[in-house]
Amino acid sequence: MKKKIWIIALTILTAGSVYNLSSCSASKSVQAKSGVQLWGENCVRCHNAPSPTRYSDRDWSVILTHMRVTANLTEAEETKIREYLQSAN
Amino acid sequence: MNKVNMKSGMLILLCLMSIQLFAQNDTSATYPPTLDNNVKFKLSGYSFFNYAKPSDDNGGFVEATFSPIFTWRPSDKLFFQTEVEFASSGENYDGSFELEFATLNYIVNKNITLYAGKFLGPLGTFQARYHPAWINRSVNKPIGFGNSVNDLKRLEAGSEAGVGIKGVLPAGNMKFTYDIYLANGGILDPSTGNVEMESFADNNKNKAIGGRLALLPLSNSSLEIGVSGYTAKIGNPGSMYENTRANIFALDLNFVKATSVGIFDIKGEYQQRTVDNGIRYYVDDSDMVGFTYNNNPSVSYLQLAYRLPAVDGNNWVHRFELVGRMASMNVDANSPYGRTMTDLTLGINYWLNFSTVFKLGYDIPNYNGTAGTNVLTLQAAMGF
Numbered sequence: 299m300k301k302k303i304w305i306i307a308l309t310i311l312t313a314g315s316v317y318n319l320s321s322c323s324a325s326k327s328v329q330a331k332s333g334v335q336l337w338g339e340n341c342v343r344c345h346n347a348p349s350p351t352r353y354s355d356r357d358w359s360v361i362l363t364h365m366r367v368t369a370n371l372t373e374a375e376e377t378k379i380r381e382y383l384q385s386a387n
Numbered sequence: 388m389n390k391v392n393m394k395s396g397m398l399i400l401l402c403l404m405s406i407q408l409f410a411q412n413d414t415s416a417t418y419p420p421t422l423d424n425n426v427k428f429k430l431s432g433y434s435f436f437n438y439a440k441p442s443d444d445n446g447g448f449v450e451a452t453f454s455p456i457f458t459w460r461p462s463d464k465l466f467f468q469t470e471v472e473f474a475s476s477g478e479n480y481d482g483s484f485e486l487e488f489a490t491l492n493y494i495v496n497k498n499i500t501l502y503a504g505k506f507l508g509p510l511g512t513f514q515a516r517y518h519p520a521w522i523n524r525s526v527n528k529p530i531g532f533g534n535s536v537n538d539l540k541r542l543e544a545g546s547e548a549g550v551g552i553k554g555v556l557p558a559g560n561m562k563f564t565y566d567i568y569l570a571n572g573g574i575l576d577p578s579t580g581n582v583e584m585e586s587f588a589d590n591n592k593n594k595a596i597g598g599r600l601a602l603l604p605l606s607n608s609s610l611e612i613g614v615s616g617y618t619a620k621i622g623n624p625g626s627m628y629e630n631t632r633a634n635i636f637a638l639d640l641n642f643v644k645a646t647s648v649g650i651f652d653i654k655g656e657y658q659q660r661t662v663d664n665g666i667r668y669y670v671d672d673s674d675m676v677g678f679t680y681n682n683n684p685s686v687s688y689l690q691l692a693y694r695l696p697a698v699d700g701n702n703w704v705h706r707f708e709l710v711g712r713m714a715s716m717n718v719d720a721n722s723p724y725g726r727t728m729t730d731l732t733l734g735i736n737y738w739l740n741f742s743t744v745f746k747l748g749y750d751i752p753n754y755n756g757t758a759g760t761n762v763l764t765l766q767a768a769m770g771f
Contacts, residue, residue: 360460367500
């Protein structure tokens with residue numbers, strides 16, 4: 299019984315958090331987004347976003363290919379994020 | 388204060404001193420250095436060590452791991468990745484070496500990537516994405532999502548050997564992702580009903596088929612909901628278990644949102660593995676001593692992490708992160724896997740930079756209403 303209450307409470311908390319936080323999400327289309335915005339939105343899905351200066355341009359090129367496959371970035375997202383990281387480096 | 392507490396106190400003090408040293412050396416210089424003439428190669432990976440103090444025993448350094456990942460990209464469409472893990476853990480601090488994955492990827496077009504080799508299990512998301520210590524917000528893996536618990540082997544394979552196809556399908560402001568693969572499949576232990584999912588020597592002609600389909604409904608990709616499935620024959624040919632199947636079903640959720648009041652990170656996953664019903668497992672087939680149970684164990688976790696916002700003049704405040712996770716493992720009471728178990732893990736993290744973190748976590752396990760042994764764990768983890 300205690301466990302069920304825990305699960306229900308956590309589910310309600312999660313659903314409520316997702317609803318409230320999503321309601322203020324940007325609705326801008328992916329095509330209209332800049333590289334820096336896509337970098338901020340996509341990296342944090344799994345890990346903290348690294349600074350553009352953390353790696354060299356050549357390293358970023360390899361890393362973005364890896365992330366495209368691992369994190370399922372679209373080709374457009376990969377290109378914009380790579381261009382941002384290399385331009386800001 | 389007894390000796391154990393004094394040691395724990397000294398250890399924490401040492402770690403806090405290390406934080407300052409690391410923080411002073413944390414520059415934005417490119418790291419690790421890249422050879423100019425080696426433009427298609429990238430060395431990355433992660434490392435961590437754990438100190439654990441059970442409530443009823445002495446504390447000690449229980450695990451240390453170094454996992455380099457080598458990436459070689461001979462062209463824009465083709466790249467190879469492999470991760471090896473050097474680890475020491477257990478009572479004798481035994482060393483181990485393991486090839487976590489070795490995968491060849493070929494990007495066919497903007498929607499399709501083919502892969503082959505040994506790859507991280509694509510079912511759910513924890514193993515495929517969040518298990519590295521510098522990515523996992525909690526100080527350890529949820530019960531059932533890593534090491535065996537009560538002799539029950541993990542429900543999905545940590546790594547599979549086979550081939551697969553994956554990709555992303557944009558749909559307006561939404562995205563669908565897919566991942567479908569063929570692999571050798573698990574092997575049934577007829578004496579217990581346990582299934583060895585990481586079976587690189589196939590025991591039959593049947594190949595396992597599995598996959599995951601996910602939806603990212605928001606244009607900022609902050610929310611991801613995935614569903615996974617798997618089926619395979621797991622019995623040895625010619626045995627009474629020849630046509631026995633294992634099926635896995637998984638659901639996962641990921642939501643991460645940076646706001647003015649901090650970063651909210653919610654992750655969860657549910658897995659259930661079902662082996663055909665009505666099977667009798669024989670401990671000793673010579674005298675046909677056996678038992679029957681519902682072989683459908685399930686595991687789940689829900690984790691909430693909150694990282695404080697940056698405050699003007701106090702750039703260390705946002706380095707702190709609070710984490711809470713509830714995990715559970717449900718098994719049939721007649722199974723050989725012990726009892727249903729829950730584990731509440733509370734933690735606080737201190738981030739030195741984007742990939743280096745000190746974690747302090749406290750596990751509170753419970754077995755069907757009976758309290759287990761609480762464990763305090765300190766972890767230092769670094770991605771590179």
